[in-house]
Amino acid sequence: MSDTARHIPDRLESRAARLLKSWESLLLAVAVGIFVANSLASPYFLNAWNLSDATFNFTEKAMIAFAMAMLIIAGEIDLSVASIIALASTAMGAAAQMQVGAPVLVLIGLGVGLACGAFNGLLVTGMGLPSIVVTIGTMSLFRGISYIVLGDQVFKGYPSEFSYFGQGYVWWVISFEFVLFAVLALVYGVLLHKTNFGRAVFAIGNNPTGALFSGIRVQRVKFILFLLTGLMAGVASVCLTSRLGSTRPSIAFGWELEVVTMVVLGGVNILGGSGTIPGVVIAAFVMGLVTFGLGLLNVPGIVMSIFIGVLLIGVIALPRLWAMWRG
Template sequence: MSKMMTSEAIKNEPAPAGFFQRLLCWEGFLLAVTLAVFVVNALASPYFLNIWNLSDATFNFTEKAIIVLPMAMLIIAREIDLSVASTIALSSTVMGFCAAAGVDTPLLVCVGLGVGLLCGLFNGILVTRFNLSSIVITIGTMSLYRGITYILLGDQALNSYPDSFAWLGQGYVFGALSFEFALFIVLAAVFAFVLHRTNFGRRTYAIGNNPTGAWYSGINVKRHNLILFALVGLMSGLASVLLTSRLGSTRPTIAMGWELAVVTMA
């Protein structure tokens, strides 16, 4: 009897995914599209695969990709933050005024990170402490942070940044490897490890699967989500530092429309 049950269980086990089944999954589709883009562009232009051209292309997405890392975890936990672009603008504005007052590069970086962290914590507190919808709250703070930026700047631009500040967004650490992209690679490895190899990552998946069940399992859902919102704000502040450094100036329209791009990437 036990042998019959064992053989029946083996029959009912799903067959291992083949090559074509993996290719048809979402990740396989994205990989195929990416390879197709590379092939078409390489055939269209002999300069496309030039290492410096590829390196320069990374500047178009690195700041957004840094925000995507914690945003993906926040979305897994059934929350969202639509105020990231406005957080970048507010962080950049505060850095601009500090630079105009003579603040040096290390402190400017701390200011950018600090403002982003505070914005993320403010979002998280409103969502977790008052049980409000994250999409409603962050749409509100999206307008709030951008509005403060317009009040402080008007139509002017701030560009009194020290020369050393420009290296963060324009410098290279080794050959054609930019500092921005190197930093993204390190952060991607860290977030991948946290999500897939730590209790924090497992709690994130548990909350996303069933927040009520996670709560009754002993997970402090509100505190966990507050940390995720803070991480999104902190990475938005870091993106603000890199973007401001790369552009060399602060305007009230900086990072305008990045919200949808970041969520789509996530």
């Protein structure tokens, strides 16, 4: 038997072993466990329409998480995404009061998201400011504008066709939002793992100076990542506003914490340099199943918020605790 024939099974076995030991495999096992626990805890969980409703707990946040994952892998972060949703929703609401049609409303939502992402990107890549400081500032700025425009008022009166983006179904219990989530997961998976742009993102996250000297336009790549994050916040704003049918300045309040938690739970290193889109997809399902299961059991929202905070701290601390235990 030739050496090649003898070593192919070993490589396949090694690849399978790495897959079984990966963070994604552990997350998948956790997701299955939560699914089983929810089905035992509530007789209503396995209803097809209830399972469909469960997807609304994570699809909009996951759309942002895909772009956020790439941004964090590159060593940056955007904490203004929830406020971008609020500002984009406010702009769409103001336009809806002028009897603007659904296609224009969608363009407005996406345009505001892109503009906010560009603003963050220019401050970080153009002026060299730390992204965490910039986006904490714009987090207050964007939502503050929404509060100035709306105050304690609510924008309603969206056209009936606009409701499809957040309430429509493509087939039976398969919602438009879930299909969009699946398509974006595929797009970002290919972008990060199968393209030169994705390889540049990993290179920047591991060694930005080395990436620069290897010919990668570091600031340009980071600016594009901020654009993508803003755009995904705009997409989420369209879906969320459509699903709620109204706009308040408090819309999506606190989502930035859940999006970052979803990314880190998916195995993305908060310090940059590593992570996968499949991991983020599985983490989205885990968080969606947990929050939906707690909702079926009538657990108060504040308890869910505590859970999200503890989960974020735990996931960040786990690698350090594991290293200390092994050392």
